[in-house]
Amino acid sequence: MSSTTINSPRDPNTLSNYNNFLTQHTSANFEIDFERRRLRGNVTLKLVSISDSETKDILLDTSHLDVKNVSLKHNVLSNWQLLPRFEPYGSALKISLEKEAEKGQSFEVDIQIQTTDECTALQWLTPAQTSNKRHPYMFSQCQAIHARSIFPCQDTPDVKSTFDFNIRSPLPVIASGQATGATGIVEDSTSAVDDEAPGTTLYNFRQDIPIPSYLFALASGDIASAPIGPRSVVATGPEELSASKWELEADTERFIQVGESLVYEYAWTTYNVLILPPSFPYGGMENPVFTFATPTIVSGDRQNVDVIAHELAHSWSGNLVSNASWEHFWLNEGWTMYLERRIQAAVHGEPHRDFSAIIGWKALSDSVNEFGNQHEFTKLVIDLKGKDPDDAFSSVPYEKGFHFLYYLEKLLGKEQWDKFIPHYFSKYKGKSLDSYDFKSTLLDFFEMDEVARRKLDEVDWDAWFYKPGLPPKPDFDTSLVDVCYALADRWKALIPKEKSGFQPEAKDIEGWMANQIVVFLERIQDFEQPLSKEAVHIMGQTYGFSKSKNVEVVSRYLAVGLKARSEEVLEPTAELLGRVGRMKFVRPL
Secondary structure, eight states, X not given: OOOOOOOOOSOTTOOSOTTTEEEEEEEEEEEEETTTTEEEEEEEEEEEEOSSSSOSEEEEBOSSEEEEEEEETTSOOOEXXXXXXXXXXXXOEEEXXXXXXXXXXXXXXXXXXXXXXXXXXXXXXXGGGSSSSSSOEEEEOOTTTTGGGTSOBOOSTTOOEEEEEEEEEXXXXXXXXXXXXXXXXXXXXXXXXXXXXXXXXXXXXXXXEEXXXXXXXXXXXXOEEEEEETTEEEEEOGGGHHHHHHHHHTTHHHHHHHHHHHSOOOSSSOOEEEEOOTTOOSSEEOOSSEEEEOGGGOOSSSOSXXXXXXXXXXXXXXXXXXXXXXXXXXXXXXXXXXXXXXXXXXXHOHHHHHHHHHHHHHHHHHHHHHHOTTOGGGSSSOOOTXXXXXXXXXXXXXXXXXXXXXXXXXXXXXXXXXHHHHHHHHHTTTEEEOHHHHHHHHHHHTTTOHHHHHHHTTOOHHHHHHOOSOOOOOOOOOHHHHHHHHHHHHHHTTSTTOOOOOOOOGGGGTTOOHHHHHHHHHHHHTOSSOOOHHHHHHHHHHHOGGGOOOHHHHHHHHHHHHHTTOGGGHHHHHHHXXXXXXXXXXXTO
16 A cells, blocks of 8 residues: 655645645636525636645545546546545545655646535625615635635645636626636526526636636626726726725825835736625735725725725735745735835825834734734744634734844845845845744845844844744834824813813814824723713714724724713714724724
8 A cells, every 4th residue: 555755844834745746727616606605616727836746645634525526637547535534624634646746746636615604714795784785795705724615725825826717607706817808697597508507607717827726716796897997997886886985096006106216116907996895804915916895994084995005015015925834924024014005105294104013012012912922923934733823813914024124124224225125125026934034034035244144133033933922012103103102191181080171173183183182092991990971972072983984993982882881882883883894994893
């Protein structure tokens, strides 16, 4: 009997043997069944053996997936089986070849599948859960390890493949590829072939840039679109289209151009935004071609579009250059926060970068306090062996990663550091790397620069990578935040037992950005003693917080009111929780 040779991969969160076989191309062919809340169809994987006669078994990730059949083109398939479930990673699909695979040998595996009720990557909405109440809606969220609940794959960011999407649906479809057409329209049962559903259309997409499985994305519903730039559209519900277009059209192309000046030319042809229904739990998801975004960015004041700057920055950091495993997630998110804030500085002015970083520092501090300052998940490089990457999700990789890169920029000087940015993103374009690759690349780049080399000798790499808790706090430009703190201090004097002649006026916050109001309100939330109910009422009326459409502002104001036990914020809080699913706002309230 032949034995299987196991080579330890860089990613501990996959059951696939991607050190023996690599996926080169994925063809996903699905019909969306809204009634049964299923995707059904097949996926074809083109794999190549990268080891020589080590194993005849192909192992793929699956989770809560109904595998109907497996066939192998041009070869006799001996057998396949789903191995016992191994939490939290699912059940490996073992496909046994006739003999050990030779290095360079290619295989096409076709797998008939159907998703199940336990699929963790798909969210299904009834018509009543959408804004116009007319049609159902479906969208996917595959990060970090949920693609395996849609189709068998090597579900690791260390493997990238090109994709074809062929998706049949009764409603418009969006995917993380370029649309190549809509064909195969089935108007009624007389024109149906095989089991094609009447009233459906086959939507085709192609992704020629290799992407990891977590960037596989689908959405289908009552979707309309409009241009927001020369290479961008926004897609959303018909009733929300006009407001979404207005919110995004002023900044999107400008963001892209700044990103290109920092790194290099945008690689994905078009950059588009899908505004999802309110139940979407995140701010955004950087799916290639189409960012999936929360509707809370549409606030009528263009104050929350920096979410788009963040997701756009992922077009280079994460999507083109990816962390090899979720243990090195900071390489995705730390770089993206850094690029986002460089975009902010170019568009709004340099003080805005530090202002955003100050807000980020508070988020980082909150995460460290929540985990505990010695917790494994407060490190930059973490141990996820046997753990679910979702359990480690926090602001730590975003903000601690940003502060490491910000530290390196200050250490080397912006002029020198900016030479490294395009080099790094060019060297790893289309590839995945870990923290040690990053370190060696940085040191190699400056090896011949004696001044820079001496400065890099000062870096305590072990402390940055492995020390838990907060990193050293930099000296920020606090000009935009000082006025927020000063106004909060004046409100603090209104708390009972304190004497104050302060009379709040609308001009107190005249000319402020929404984020300055957020900082002001968060400062008040941190007061040991809450404001009085009367003060909360005066604040809401005087500053207009109680009528604001900006959820970033309203949610913080409601939190201030709840801490004061103000009855007048109870109904607005319940209303907000009933229409907004973004975890950032739901959890604190």
